[in-house]
Amino acid sequence: MRRRATCDGIRDAVAASIAVEDRLADDTVAGHVALALDIWRGADFTERNRSTGWSWVPFVSADDSPDTDETRAARLTRTYGLDSAQKEALAEMSKDPLGQIAFVAGLVAARIHAYPAWELPFFDERNVRVDLAAEVRAMAASAVGLRDQRELLGRPPIGHLRTDADVVGVYIEKARVLDRRADSLVERLQAFADYRTVVAGIQRREDKRHWFERVGEINDLEHAVDDVVTRSEVERIRRVAGDSATLAELYLDTLAPLTASLTLSDMTR
Structure with a gap:
């Protein structure tokens, strides 16, 4: 056994x-x-x-x-x-x-x-x-x-x-x-x-x-640098997006009186 x-x-x-x-x-x-x-x-x-x-x-x-x-x-x-x-x-x-x-x-x-x-x-x-x-x-x-x-x-x-x-x-x-x-x-x-x-x-x-x-073929330093660059690009894009939103709002605000006048003009014809 x-x-x-x-x-x-x-x-x-x-x-x-x-x-x-x-x-x-x-x-x-x-x-x-x-x-x-x-x-x-x-x-x-x-x-x-x-x-x-x-x-x-x-x-x-x-x-x-x-x-x-x-x-x-x-x-x-x-x-x-x-x-x-x-x-x-x-x-x-x-x-x-x-x-x-x-x-x-x-x-x-x-x-x-x-x-x-x-x-x-x-x-x-x-x-x-x-x-x-x-x-x-x-x-x-x-x-x-x-x-x-x-x-x-x-x-x-x-x-x-x-x-x-x-x-x-x-x-x-x-x-x-x-x-x-x-x-x-x-x-x-x-x-x-x-x-x-x-x-x-x-x-x-x-x-x-x-x-x-x-x-080990993965380069840690290279990827760390790329990460910093990517994060800075993210921040830049976010700033551009924020600026674009602000400018768009201002642009639309300037168009509002013109739109109203054009609409009134159409109504009086």
């Missing part, structure tokens, strides 16, 4: 760090999650994102060109739509006590990889860049190994074996060894999640720095 709670907490933290508009559809996964899934189900991740060419034609093999740094990076950077079998395998992995470790490791790696700050040379210059794919491979492979070992150990002895002290003693010891290994694997996952938190903090600082750089 403790391992499940830890994995769920990390998973929730990763989900909360992703903006709604950036979340993937339920049938789509990031490259690092696909890597974990393929290791869990025994598939070859290197077959993803490769050209099939004329491989559908009999006697023509698929693309056998060697992997390069570029193709490996592209394979991890892209997202993958899952077919029904892969979706079922992913659901089973995420629910399995050991598979969930591999699954969450993929989620953590994918989130780190998605931060723009991850491209900063800082991580290389300070020698603090973690190989995300290697971490996922290591944890997923360990989870698979533990799964196989637990299947080999099986359920507690039954029948006459459950009363055999030697058998029960060996079973308990083997079970404890596997439990300790699972605990250490979750600790590694937690450390990986803590690393994601550090990268997220660097991303927040980068966002803040970019914001200040952008608003």
Whole structure:
């Protein structure tokens, strides 16, 4: 239960760090999650994102060109739509006590990889860049190994074996060894999640720095001068408006006698 709670907490933290508009559809996964899934189900991740060419034609093999740094990076950077079998395998992995470790490791790696700050040379210059794919491979492979070992150990002895002290003693010891290994694997996952938190903090600082750089282009002195000029123009226009009103009133007052005389003249005609 403790391992499940830890994995769920990390998973929730990763989900909360992703903006709604950036979340993937339920049938789509990031490259690092696909890597974990393929290791869990025994598939070859290197077959993803490769050209099939004329491989559908009999006697023509698929693309056998060697992997390069570029193709490996592209394979991890892209997202993958899952077919029904892969979706079922992913659901089973995420629910399995050991598979969930591999699954969450993929989620953590994918989130780190998605931060723009991850491209900063800082991580290389300070020698603090973690190989995300290697971490996922290591944890997923360990989870698979533990799964196989637990299947080999099986359920507690039954029948006459459950009363055999030697058998029960060996079973308990083997079970404890596997439990300790699972605990250490979750600790590694937690450390990986803590690393994601550090990268997220660097991303927040980068966002803040970019914001200040952008608003720093606003010239405070220039706008202060413009503000004074604008306010003086406002006062000038108000004075002109007031003068215009006064002059208009005087002008209308001078027109009043003339208007009256013209009106009287019209009436006497």
